[in-house]
Amino acid sequence: xxxxxxxxxxxxxxxxxxxxxxxxxxxxxxxxxxxxxxxxxxxxxxxxxxxxxxxxxxxxxxxxxxxxxxxxxxxxxxxxxxxxxxxxxxxxxxxxxxxxxxxxxxxxxxxxxxxxxxxxxxxxxxxxxxxxxxxxxxxxxxxxxxxxxxxxxxxxxxxxxxxxxxxxxxxxxxxxxxxxxxxxxxxxxxxxxxxxxxxxxxxxxxxxxxxxxxxxxxxxxxxxxxxxxxxxxxxxxxxxxxxxxx
Amino acid sequence: xxxxxxxxxxxxxxxxxxxxxxxxxxxxxxxxxxxxxxxxxxxxxxxxxxxxxxxxxxxxxxxxxxxxxxxxxxxxxxxxxxxxxxxxxxxxxxxxxxxxxxxxxxxxxxxxxxxxxxxxxxxxxxxxxxxxxxxxxxxxxxxxxxxxxxxxxxxxxxxxxxxxxxxxxxxxxxxxxxxxxxxxxxxxxxxxxxxxxxxxxxxxxxxxxxxxxxxxxxxxxxxxxxxxxxxxxxxxxxxxxxxxxxxxxxxxxxxx
Numbered sequence: 001x002x003x004x005x006x007x008x009x010x011x012x013x014x015x016x017x018x019x020x021x022x023x024x025x026x027x028x029x030x031x032x033x034x035x036x037x038x039x040x041x042x043x044x045x046x047x048x049x050x051x052x053x054x055x056x057x058x059x060x061x062x063x064x065x066x067x068x069x070x071x072x073x074x075x076x077x078x079x080x081x082x083x084x085x086x087x088x089x090x091x092x093x094x095x096x097x098x099x100x101x102x103x104x105x106x107x108x109x110x111x112x113x114x115x116x117x118x119x120x121x122x123x124x125x126x127x128x129x130x131x132x133x134x135x136x137x138x139x140x141x142x143x144x145x146x147x148x149x150x151x152x153x154x155x156x157x158x159x160x161x162x163x164x165x166x167x168x169x170x171x172x173x174x175x176x177x178x179x180x181x182x183x184x185x186x187x188x189x190x191x192x193x194x195x196x197x198x199x200x201x202x203x204x205x206x207x208x209x210x211x212x213x214x215x216x217x218x219x220x221x222x223x224x225x226x227x228x229x230x231x232x233x234x235x236x237x238x239x240x241x242x243x244x245x246x
Numbered sequence: 247x248x249x250x251x252x253x254x255x256x257x258x259x260x261x262x263x264x265x266x267x268x269x270x271x272x273x274x275x276x277x278x279x280x281x282x283x284x285x286x287x288x289x290x291x292x293x294x295x296x297x298x299x300x301x302x303x304x305x306x307x308x309x310x311x312x313x314x315x316x317x318x319x320x321x322x323x324x325x326x327x328x329x330x331x332x333x334x335x336x337x338x339x340x341x342x343x344x345x346x347x348x349x350x351x352x353x354x355x356x357x358x359x360x361x362x363x364x365x366x367x368x369x370x371x372x373x374x375x376x377x378x379x380x381x382x383x384x385x386x387x388x389x390x391x392x393x394x395x396x397x398x399x400x401x402x403x404x405x406x407x408x409x410x411x412x413x414x415x416x417x418x419x420x421x422x423x424x425x426x427x428x429x430x431x432x433x434x435x436x437x438x439x440x441x442x443x444x445x446x447x448x449x450x451x452x453x454x455x456x457x458x459x460x461x462x463x464x465x466x467x468x469x470x471x472x473x474x475x476x477x478x479x480x481x482x483x484x485x486x487x488x489x490x491x492x493x494x495x496x497x498x499x500x501x502x
Binding site (some may be wrong): 006052075079085093095097104109126132133134150153157 | 310312313349392394396399401408411416491495498
């Protein structure tokens with residue numbers, strides 16, 4: 001087994017009395033493509049947000065290369081620079097052009113020179129096919145284009161792990177394809193990816209490991225070939241049946 | 247015609263009195279206008295800076311992982327900020343002017359009325375701006391910050407590069423409003439003997455017992471000043487909107 005990049009130990013998260021995550025234990029190894037599936041409210045997105053420290057866990061730990069990521073702002077910032085995130089609502093900076101969006105964090109967080117930051121931005125924008133749009137503002141792009149820029153922006157940080165929080169859920173059906181295509185391409189580069197998604201065909205096709213979450217628990221954690229064709233947990237079976245039915 | 251507008255010797259109606267007074271006390275009105283502008287512009291600009299600082303302080307979040315000293319520091323700053331904003335928003339500027347001017351003089355510090363006037367304007371503007379800035383920051387979608395945080399940007403840099411520029415754009419109309427209010431509110435500073443426009447009108451009117459006419463003169467001056475600035479701000483706002491189109495970077499086209 002490859003090296004563990006992120007370790008999740010005994011992670012719980014409650015909003016008031018509502019328990020969203022219950023004692024999650026998980027290890028994410030270098031190069032894995034993990035798809036997390038499950039119905040709405042099962043805690044998938046919260047888990048991802050806890051991994052990026054956007055939510056503070058109620059109990060438990062997140063480990064990065066075996067070392068706990070503590071809650072000091074400094075440690076969190078350093079950790080996030082290595083573990084990027086792509087959001088459902090894109091979250092491109094509205095006051096900046098596509099190019100600026102891709103350069104601001106490399107300039108201000110990694111302190112790259114202007115030339116280096118520009119080269120990186122262009123390289124990754126080319127990868128997602130958005131380089132011709134460097135002068136556009138986010139409001140002038142379609143949803144699929146925005147998400148491709150958001151992916152390029154995250155890649156500019158040279159992250160070790162990239163988290164995707166339902167990257168295609170806010171898109172029109174005909175734009176889902178272009179984003180999934182980019183992600184498929186990324187999956188071949190060896191980048192570690194954790195993807196929360198409702199695209200079952202994509203999960204089955206691309207992931208090296210699929211996790212089914214149910215009511216805050218990891219109900220099943222298996223290879224996609226097994227989880228999708230021969231699920232062990234009755235809840236998984238039920239969920240997949242509903243999905244396939246429509 | 248033989249009628250020279252600037253040579254009225256014995257004014258008979260109000261209009262003639264206005265012309266007569268303007269002519270005779272031109273220097274006084276001009277100095278009053280200059281001082282009004284000076285206090286309003288300087289007071290507003292410094293007040294904006296103060297307002298931004300206080301607004302950002304009010305928006306600070308205490309991080310659970312921060313050390314004890316930092317937590318106490320943030321907490322203290324937040325308390326000071328909210329007490330300040332509350333006091334200055336809940337008392338009239340005219341009273342603040344009296345208290346600050348006479349208060350500081352009583353402490354033995356010699357301060358000119360103009361300096362006191364600027365201080366009052368700054369503190370007053372700062373309190374209102376703080377609330378405007380807080381509202382402006384709050385109007386920016388949380389996702390904008392999360393997008394920056396998720397790439398390791400610190401909350402302070404996120405505020406500076408992502409949130410504030412967007413909030414600033416949104417609150418320009420409110421900032422223009424504040425400036426126009428200040429331009430007119432400087433008139434209350436006559437109570438601490440600042441020789442601004444209102445004071446000029448009061449003096450001039452008193453000389454001839456022609457208050458109506460002399461206040462009409464400064465009303466016209468205030469109106470013209472505000473009107474011109476209003477147009478100016480509209481222009482700036484339009485400029486800030488930016489272009490509606492963009493050019494494709496054709497040099498990268500072949501990579502599509």
